[in-house]
Amino acid sequence: xxxxxxxxxxxxxxxxxxxxxxxxxxxxxxxxxxxxxxxxxxxxxxxxxxxxxxxxxxxxxxxxxxxxxxxxxxxxxxxxxxxxxxxxxxxxxxxxxxxxxxxxxxxxxxxxxxxxxxxxxxxxxxxxxxxxxxxxxxxxxxxxxxxxxxxxxxxxxxxxxxxxxxxxxxxxxxxxxxxxxxxxxxxxxxxxxxxxxxxxxxxxxxxxxxxxxxxxxxxxxxxxxxxxxxxxxxxxxxxxxxxxxxxxxxxxxxxxxxxxxxxxxxxxxxxxxxxxxxxxxxxxx
Numbered sequence: 443x444x445x446x447x448x449x450x451x452x453x454x455x456x457x458x459x460x461x462x463x464x465x466x467x468x469x470x471x472x473x474x475x476x477x478x479x480x481x482x483x484x485x486x487x488x489x490x491x492x493x494x495x496x497x498x499x500x501x502x503x504x505x506x507x508x509x510x511x512x513x514x515x516x517x518x519x520x521x522x523x524x525x526x527x528x529x530x531x532x533x534x535x536x537x538x539x540x541x542x543x544x545x546x547x548x549x550x551x552x553x554x555x556x557x558x559x560x561x562x563x564x565x566x567x568x569x570x571x572x573x574x575x576x577x578x579x580x581x582x583x584x585x586x587x588x589x590x591x592x593x594x595x596x597x598x599x600x601x602x603x604x605x606x607x608x609x610x611x612x613x614x615x616x617x618x619x620x621x622x623x624x625x626x627x628x629x630x631x632x633x634x635x636x637x638x639x640x641x642x643x644x645x646x647x648x649x650x651x652x653x654x655x656x657x658x659x660x661x662x663x664x665x666x667x668x669x670x671x672x673x674x675x676x677x678x679x680x681x682x683x684x685x686x687x688x689x690x691x692x693x694x695x696x697x698x699x700x701x702x703x704x705x706x707x708x709x710x711x712x713x714x715x716x717x718x719x720x721x722x723x724x725x726x727x
Contacts, residue, residue, distance in 0.1 A: 470677050472500040473521035476511035478593070479617045482550075482641050482666075483525035485698045486690075488707045490524065492715065493726065494681065507592040508535065515669050516542035521678070522670040522685075524549075530661025531555055531594045544674060548665035549688045550641070550695065554652070555595055556660040557586065557602065558638035560628055561649040568606050568653045575609045577633040580623065585611040587623045588637040595637045595660075602659040624648070641692055643699040687725045694721065 473494075477487040491501040504520060512532075514520035516539045526532050526545070531553075536545075557568055565574050575584040586603070588596050591614040599612050615623070620636050621644065627634035628648050635653070638644060668685050675682040690698075697717075702710030715722060 471498060472502075473678065473681075474502045474504055474514075474519070476504050476506055476514050476520035476523040477525065478508050478511060479505065479590070480525055480639070481617065481643055481699055481703075482695060484707070485695070485702050486524050486549075488702065488711050489698060489714070490685075492708075492711045493684075493722065497680075497726075499681070507590055508532070508594060509592050512539050512543075512669070515539075515671050518671045520671070521674060522668055524668045524685075526667040526669050527553055527555070527594070527664040528667055530664050531598070534597070535594070539669075542672060543669045544672065545667050545669055546682070546685050547667035547688075549668065549685070550666035550690055550692075552692050553639065553641065553664040553666050554660075555598070555637075555639040555664065556655055557599070557635050557653045558650050559633065559635050559653060561651050562631065563633050563635075563651075566651070566654060568602060568608070568655055568657075568659075570653070571608050571610065571635065572606070574633070578610065578635045580611075580613050580634070583611055584609060585613045586635050586637065587613050587615060587620050589615060589617050589620055593637075595639065598660055599637050602655070602657075605657050605659055641695045641699070643696065643703050646696060646700065684726050687727065689725075694718070 475487050475491065477483045487503055491503055494501045504514070506514065511520065511523045512535045515523055526536070528536055528545075557571075559565065559578075564577070565571055571578065578584055578586070580587050586599060588599055590596070596612065596614065602608070603610060603612060620638075624634055624636050624644065638650070644650065670682070698710075698714045701714045704710065705713060
């Protein structure tokens with residue numbers, strides 16, 4: 443059977459293009475932001491969802507563990523993630539996916555991670571936990587209370603336990619579970635050690651201290667970046683420009699976290715935007 447070619451008139455071709463363009467335009471107005479359960483990630487993801495939704499975009503927030511989020515952005519299943527700690531905390535993920543994602547920023551430059559205890563605790567260094575391990579118990583066992591098993595700080599803490607020869611377990615939980623444990627221990631003036639970071643609202647709520655880490659297991663500090671899917675700048679040129687202008691100080695981020703903690707995600711973001719319109723204008727020009 444012979445194949446025959448069909449010639450379309452210019453008018454038919456034009457009508458076909460007109461039909462396709464709105465669909466493509468609609469697709470470029472929808473995007474998914476991947477986030478984990480870290481306090482600052484929840485805060486900025488909801489902030490940007492509000493800013494983008496109010497400008498005609500349709501934003502979906504998907505909560506997942508860090509590894510899933512990195513993989514989602516690399517595969518184009520998520521368009522961006524906004525809480526990437528480099529050069530230390532997320533270095534393994536960046537090494538694995540750096541050729542399949544784009545890095546934007548940093549938007550925050552004062553990030554830190556480590557083992558944290560109340561200021562009244564009798565230790566000042568990670569090595570000091572060896573002598574006082576029996577005082578730092580979780581569920582009756584000398585332990586460090588952490589977050590989800592796949593989180594970067596959990597991998598670093600497993601390394602720290604070996605490097606400092608700590609006779610302690612690492613107990614996985616969630617950010618909410620870890621903070622509940624810290625709150626209970628602090629209320630009763632009991633010793634507890636957790637995997638915590640800054641920025642985080644806990645530093646305003648409690649008197650805490652980082653344990654000194656001379657082996658630099660947790661690095662010397664990080665910057666926080668955004669990662670986007672390949673082709674993001676072409677598909678979302680305005681958003682690319684806006685997040686490139688985005689910068690926050692420790693005070694600005696702490697006030698956003700505090701508003702969300704007190705009023706919930708939507709109302710907290712609304713309140714913060716109301717008092718920071720000049721800052722929003724600097725980002726979204």
